[in-house]
Amino acid sequence: MNNPVTDHITETIKEMDSLTCSHPASVNADVATIYYALTKMLRPLLVVEIGCFIGFSTLHFAHALKELGFGRIISIDAFDWEVDAGKGMQNRQIVAEDFRKKADLESVITYIKGYSTEVYAQISGQIKNKIDLLYIDGDHSVKGVFADFNTYYNDVRLGGYLILHDIYPSMCGVEGPRVLIDQLKASGIVPHQLELIEMQTRDGYGIALLRKVGNRHIQISCDLSHFWKKIFRKASKKVLQRWVNSARIVVKVIDAQTRRPISGATVLCPQRGDEYRVTGMDGAVHLDHYIPNRYLVDIVTTGYQDKRAVMMDVQAEKTFQEFIIEMIPEG
Ligand SMILES: C[S@@+](CC[C@H](N)C(=O)[O-])C[C@H]1O[C@@H](n2cnc3c(N)ncnc32)[C@H](O)[C@@H]1O
Known part of the structure; x- marks a missing residue:
């Protein structure tokens, strides 16, 4: 993302990312980077965002637009x-506008309060x-x-895109986007009018990327079956919670000779932003929210030979996986 012309935007984004008020209300930084990359690739003339908070995702879309030059x-x-963004409690629009100014993105971003x-009627002339x-x-x-879907979707151009955030209720705790996706599928709008890709994200909340492939005017109503699903979800909360808890990785570090657990061993995963964990008395570390992928980890502990780039193959179909790492004593 290095670009001398827009380095100040990267710096502004970093500053916002580090604010305590920023996350989790603002999207996870990895997800925001996807928005930046998508915008760079799709080259949109008009992006409409519903839900700015303090403008973290907004800055990522705008960063790409600025670099594109249109x-x-x-x-x-x-x-x-x-929110308190370091200057005491302030209205979020003021915070968002301050960052917009800092990033020199006033010509790219328009904030609409309401x-x-x-506010649709107020801006429909610009977005229709x-x-x-x-x-x-x-x-x-x-x-x-x-x-939101019914109000804004029909103004998306044929071939245009829609992104929904927070599509996995068991992780993000909200239902709306999931129910909408299920309803779009049940009604056949997906795949006939909209193509859909669901993407797991590092925070587990997930995003859906939809491409408009049909020009039918759509107004979708919520099928009552979602209420039954909601009741079912509530009733099965304990089971679900167990599932959420067990959708994890356990790395167990043991002595190759005695098979005893090694406590105090460090487990480092450079692929996860240098995530660094230390094994407990049982020789284990519990790792959350691992998206299916192959991860390389380094394990280091006193008195044993270092183990570098040990492969953990986190598979999509498993909600729980244990990896046992055998350490060879030095000397
Ligand atoms: C999760 S935050 C948005 C985060 C932002 N997209 C980001 O990732 O940086 C949701 C925002 O939606 C706003 N919001 C909720 N309901 C709204 C509505 N009906 N109209 C406009 N804004 C709304 C809230 O004020 C809040 O700031």
């Missing part, structure tokens, strides 16, 4: 509560049939997501 983003938020469905990329990350309730 395109703008309209970001809508109710901005109806305050409830998404209410013009949205190349629509990002829905506002009110995550079933009612809210359906309202």
Whole structure:
């Protein structure tokens, strides 16, 4: 992402990322990087974002647009509560505008204050049939997501894209985006009008990327079956919780000769931003939210030969995996 012309944007994004108020309300930094890359690739003239918070995702879309040299983003938020972004409690619109200024993105980003469905009339002249990329990350309730979809989707151009955030309720705790996706599938809108890719993300919340392949005007209503699903989810919360808890990786470090667990061994995963963990008395570390992938880890502990780049193959179909690493004593 190094670009001398936009390095100040990277710096501004880093500053926002490090604020305690930023996450988890702002999207995870890895996910935001996907938005940057997608924008670079899709080259949209108009991005519409519903749900800005303080503008973390907004800055990523805008960063890409600035580098492309064209395109703008309209970001809508109710901005109806305050945060402390290091200067005491402030309205979030002021925070977002300060960062926009710092990043010199005033010509790229337009903030609109108000409830998404209410401000539509105010901006419809600018967006009608013009949205190349629509990002829905506002009110995550079933009612809210359906309202946002119904209000803005028909202005997405044929061939344009829609991103939904927070699609895995067991991890993110909200239902709306999942219910919308299920309903789009059940009604046949996916795949006939919209192509869909669901993507697991490092925080487990997930994103869906949808491409508009049909030009039918769509108004979708929420099927009542989701209420039954909700009741089922609540009833099975304990079971679900067990599933969530067990969707984990355990790395167990043992002495190759005695087979005894080794406590105090360090387990480092450079692929996960140098995630660094230390084994407990049982020789184990418990690792959460591992997206299926092959991970290389380094294990180091006093009195044993270092083990570098040990492969952990985290498989998609397994919710729990244990990796036993045998350490060879020195000398
Ligand atoms: C999860 S945050 C958005 C995070 C942001 N997209 C990011 O990743 O940096 C959700 C935001 O949606 C806003 N919001 C919720 N319901 C809304 C609505 N109906 N209209 C406008 N904004 C709404 C909230 O004020 C909040 O700032």
